[in-house]
Amino acid sequence: MLQSFFEWMQGLPFSAWMLEETWASPIIQCAHLVALVGFAGAVLVVDMRLLGRGLIKTPLNQLAREMDRWMIWSFVALFVTGAPQVLSTALKQYYSPFFWWKIQIIVIGLLFNFTIRRRVAFAEEGTLGHWPKVVGFLSIGIWTSVSVYARLIGLLS
Amino acid sequence: MRSLFEWVDALPSSIALRESLNAYPTMLTIHVVSMCLFAGLIAYWDMRLIGFTLKKVPVSNIPTRLFPWALTGYGINLITGALLLYSQPMRYYGNFYFWAKMALMLVAGINMFWFHYATYKSVQAWDQGREIPLNARLAGVVSLVLWAAVVVTGRMMAYSGLMPGWWNNLNIGA
Ligand code: HEM
Ligand code: HEM
Numbered sequence: 264m265l266q267s268f269f270e271w272m273q274g275l276p277f278s279a280w281m282l283e284e285t286w287a288s289p290i291i292q293c294a295h296l297v298a299l300v301g302f303a304g305a306v307l308v309v310d311m312r313l314l315g316r317g318l319i320k321t322p323l324n325q326l327a328r329e330m331d332r333w334m335i336w337s338f339v340a341l342f343v344t345g346a347p348q349v350l351s352t353a354l355k356q357y358y359s360p361f362f363w364w365k366i367q368i369i370v371i372g373l374l375f376n377f378t379i380r381r382r383v384a385f386a387e388e389g390t391l392g393h394w395p396k397v398v399g400f401l402s403i404g405i406w407t408s409v410s411v412y413a414r415l416i417g418l419l420s
Numbered sequence: 421m422r423s424l425f426e427w428v429d430a431l432p433s434s435i436a437l438r439e440s441l442n443a444y445p446t447m448l449t450i451h452v453v454s455m456c457l458f459a460g461l462i463a464y465w466d467m468r469l470i471g472f473t474l475k476k477v478p479v480s481n482i483p484t485r486l487f488p489w490a491l492t493g494y495g496i497n498l499i500t501g502a503l504l505l506y507s508q509p510m511r512y513y514g515n516f517y518f519w520a521k522m523a524l525m526l527v528a529g530i531n532m533f534w535f536h537y538a539t540y541k542s543v544q545a546w547d548q549g550r551e552i553p554l555n556a557r558l559a560g561v562v563s564l565v566l567w568a569a570v571v572v573t574g575r576m577m578a579y580s581g582l583m584p585g586w587w588n589n590l591n592i593g594a
C-alpha cells in the first residue's frame with residue numbers, strides 16, 4: 264500500500280522531469296539548505312531563550328510571537344523544497360531507514376511545537392519553573408536529529 | 421598552491437581520513453549542523469539590521485548575547501570544513517565551487533570587519549530606534565546574500581560535473 268504509493272510517486276512525469284533536468288535537483292537542494300538556515304535561526308533564538316541564554320533582555324513571549332511566523336514560513340519553504348526531492352527519489356527514500364526516522368521526528372517536532380512548546384513560550388514568564396528549560400532542550404534535540412538523519416539519507420543509503 | 425594540495429594529499433593522516441568509512445559522513449553531518457547554529461543566528465542578525473525582524477530588540481543586544489554562540493558554531497564549522505578539505509584535497513583543488521565558496525567567505529569576512537570597526541561604532545545613536553542608518557542596512561543585505569551564497573556553493577561542491585565551461589577550460593584539476 265505504502266510501497267505502491269511511493270512507486271506511483273516515482274513514476275510521475277514530474278519525477279522524470281526532475282531527474283532529466285540537470286539543474287533541477289541541485290537548485291532544489293540548495294534552496295532546501297537555505298530554508299534550513301532560516302528555520303534553524305528562528306527555532307534557536309527562542310530555544311536558547313527558553314534555556315535562559317541568548318536574548319534574555321527581551322520578554323520571552325514577545326520573542327516567541329515574533330519568531331513564530333519565521334519558523335512557520337521557513338518550514339513551509341522546507342516542505343516546498345523537500346517534497347519534489349521525495350517525488351523524484353521516492354524509491355530511494357522508501358528504502359532508507361533515515362528517511363522514515365526523519366519524517367517521524369518531524370511529525371513529533373510539529374506536534375510538540377504546537378501543543379507544548381508554543382504554550383510554554385507564550386506563557387507568562389517565571390510561572391512554569393524549570394519547564395521552559397526542558398522544552399528548549401527537547402526542541403533543539405528534535406530538530407538537530409531531524410537534520411542529522413536527513414543528511415544521512417544521502418550519505419548512507 | 422597545487423604542490424601544497426598534493427603534499428597534503430600524500431600525508432598518511434590525510435589518506436587515513438580519506439579511507440575511513442565513517443569520517444566523511446560524520447564530518448559532513450557536523451559541518452551542516454554547526455552551519456545551522458552559525459548561519460541561522462547570523463541570518464537573524466542581518467535581518468535585524470535590515471529591519472525585517474526583531475525590531476524591539478536593541479541592536480547591540482545581539483552581538484553581546486548571540487555572537488558567542490554563532491562563533492562557537494563557526495568554529496566547529498571551520499574545523500569540520502578544514503578536515504573535509506584535508507581528507508580529499510585533490511578532489512576540491514579543481515572544484516570551482518570550492519574556490520568560489522572560499523572567496524565569498526573572505527568577502528563576507530571583510531564586510532563583517534568593516535561594519536564592526538566603522539558603522540557599528542555609532543550604534544548608541546540607533547540602538548533602540550527603528551531607523552537604522554543606510555550603511556548598516558546595506559551591510560546586513562550584503563552579509564545575508566553572501567552567506568546564502570556560501571551555503572549554495574557549499575552544496576554545489578558535490579556537483580563536480582556542473583562547473584562553468586570557462587572554468588573547465590582552465591583545466592585546473594587535471
Ligand atoms: C516536510 C518537510 C520536509 C521534506 C519533505 C524533506 C525532504 C527532504 C529530502 C527528500 C531530502 C534529500 C535527502 C537525500 O536523498 O539526500 C532532504 C534533505 C535534507 N533535509 Fe529535508 N525535508 C523536510 C524538512 C526538513 C526539516 C524540518 C529539516 C531540518 C530541521 C530538514 C533538513 C534536511 C537536511 C539537513 C538535508 C540534507 C541536505 C543536503 O545536504 O542535501 N528537512 N529533505
Ligand atoms: C574554512 C571554512 C570551510 C571549509 C574549508 C569548508 C569545506 C567544505 C567541504 C570540503 C565540504 C564538502 C563538500 C562535498 O564533499 O560535497 C563542505 C560542504 C558544505 N559546506 Fe563548508 N566549508 C567551510 C565553511 C563553511 C561555511 C561557513 C558554511 C555556511 C555558512 C558552509 C556550508 C557548507 C554546506 C552547506 C555544505 C554542503 C553540505 C551538504 O552537502 O549537506 N561551509 N564544506
